Amino acid sequence: MMRELLSGNEAIAEGIFEAGVRVAVGYPGTPSTEILQNVVKHPQVYAEWCPNEKVALEVAFGASFAGRRSIAVMKHVGLNVAADPLFTFSYTGVNAGCVIITADDPGMHSSQNEQANRHYARAAKIPMFEPTNSQEAKDLLKVAFDVSERFDTPVLYRITTRVAHSSTIVDLGRREKEYEMPIGHDAESMRKFVMVPANARVKHTRIEQRLMDLQEFSNEFNKIEWKGKKVGIVTNGVARHYAREVFPDASILKLLMSWPIPDERVRELADAVDQLIIIEELDPIIEETIKVMGIDCIGKDKVPITGELSPDVLRRAFFDLDEAHEVIGLPDIPPRPPVMCPGCPHRGLFYMLKKFDLIVSGDIGCYTLAVLPPLSAMDTCLCMGASVSGAHGMEKAIKEEQARRVVSVIGDSTFVHSDITGLVNTVYNKGTSTIILLDNRTTAMTGGQHHPATGRTLEGEETNRLDFVKVAKAVGVEYVQKFDPYDLDETKDALMKALQFKGTNVMISTRPCVLAPRKIRFDHVVWSDTDNCKRCGMCLKLGCPAIERHEPGTDGEKFDVIVNDELCVGCDLCLQMCKFDALKRREG
């Protein structure tokens, strides 16, 4: 047997392979992205990136209807996008098994919110599984597929950042024979899969019964790890390991299947111990369910409802043990937030937006980093696709001359994901805002994945490349400009023309990401000539991490500017900022 150290995501990819899944689809999103990227290693599984999560879930539904196992993979907020198909998929049920992976991000390491997606299992009345390490991440997937088929239901499979991105040792296995069912294509199948009210009413009754059957299964499946009788703990996901470390003598009911909650097992534990504690990240879903059963327990009165848990957080919550490790007398530690890379093609545009003092309806991607100083050039960021539609709302709410100052910025992947409809809306309702499409030809924020406008599939094969100019023209945009964001004058000109145009108009930037699909370095780097430098600080306004301010400077100056030549890629943006010939090119 093969043993490997795998991240939760790598292990799930192996689980997808071993479970005989035929179709695996998704849209990138931290912390779920590496799952499909690793599935590609197994040509037996068909895998693709979809433009968004709703499309992905519908593709998975189609594959399940066609009688083959399928899986849709997304980050937690992706499930909001896919919620519409999810709730009715619960009604139709499956033909072959279908699992939906939701990768939640307690602590918001890389997300815009920390919603608890366990609510979705309850709301859609479907089962949820939650692995706690990589071995379980792989093995539990097979159970999830069996349950999907046995109980005729889509299954939610929830991981968190800490499971997805922690590595533990995994024993690998073989691929199961693929599960195959014929397509029904008859009256019975139509009653099952066509959700008109008459069919759906019948289905709702069945789903309530299905939940009771699932609860029985949950009672058999979830196990109590018996130890002492003083403290009993009910927990889910990675929190189980924290609970074990902090309460070594407690008996623990770990909910590998976290919905429906196994009522009999909970009662059994509650009856046996002096005190019942519920340890769950984010919302008190287990706790509330148990309290409704009339069982007294400790939960969110001690365990924080916000953020990620850890052994430290639990110790602080229950034993007040934190201050011990505080180190006194430290200097102020400068934060080190993520920043746009040196040479990032987004930088020049945001410098101009800031200079023009425009109201920027923002979106999600690397460009969102423009909100940080010194660029500080973004006014809103809500969810993927909200920039264009949001800008339209701003425009309609305020006076015309103010409205001229509203622009939206959106990445290529995000535009395809969910703002083509926003653009349609702006044109349809006679908006005049400027839409700036930052086409760096990749999904950079999540590590550089292909999408419908890169011309390549997940597997790297060539395919049709969505043409943004044609799309804009097709939906009725009259004025489309392309601009080179490495050229500040050209960027400024394009922006001025756009702001003067009385109608919906689009600006498209033309430079690719410097990291993906391949690293870009130009044939030179920049160095700073401290003799010429007047310390005006203009170059520092770009917020380029390669341009460093060193204090104190030479010859009694307050500071020197030093360009870090290991980081500089030679985009030359800073050369255009310097009026004193203090930044120069050097072969690098």
Add this chain to the structure above:
Amino acid sequence: MVVDEGVTNILMCGVGGQGVILASNITSTAAMLAGFEVKKSEVHGMSQRGGSVVTHVRYGESVSSPLISKGRADYMLAFERLEALRYIEYLGEHAIAILNTRRMIPTTVSSGPFEYPDDIEVHLGRNIPVIVVDGPGIARKVGNVRTANTVIVGALSAKLDIPLEIWKAAVHRSVPPGTEEINMKAFEEGRKLAGSQG
């Protein structure tokens, strides 16, 4: 009962792009090949964009939490000086810190109100030994600046009871194909340096 008795806790911190993840891959692979249970935890995503990066590596007979608790790290590998201070609360009483000389000025200093602190060794070394490693200098001598991270792992290896043969295998399995030899050289230089210190 004490959970995770005999577990070795290694905290690695640095800046996105410095190879902290590769360093923790080499270390956790070595621990696995040596027959231990291993848990390694890292957070990707935003941290790759030049932000602060931290990984936790834990190994022993049996390991529960993938996260190291504050005050319990046995080793800290700081790939960048300032980052060592950021995670100083994790250091255990008998910890050893391995500090790379690399200084990377964050934008909050270059175009913000912060100052880059300069007495880092003093704070770090108040209670524990600090091994200072000129990672970039050694890596340049070896022939590739990008192997600075492997130099630091080499230094760590001198302090852990995992046999050299296993480390070699772990380096080979973890580094990009074609760079095995130069990384091994970098590793050995780091190991030599720390072997004579601390």
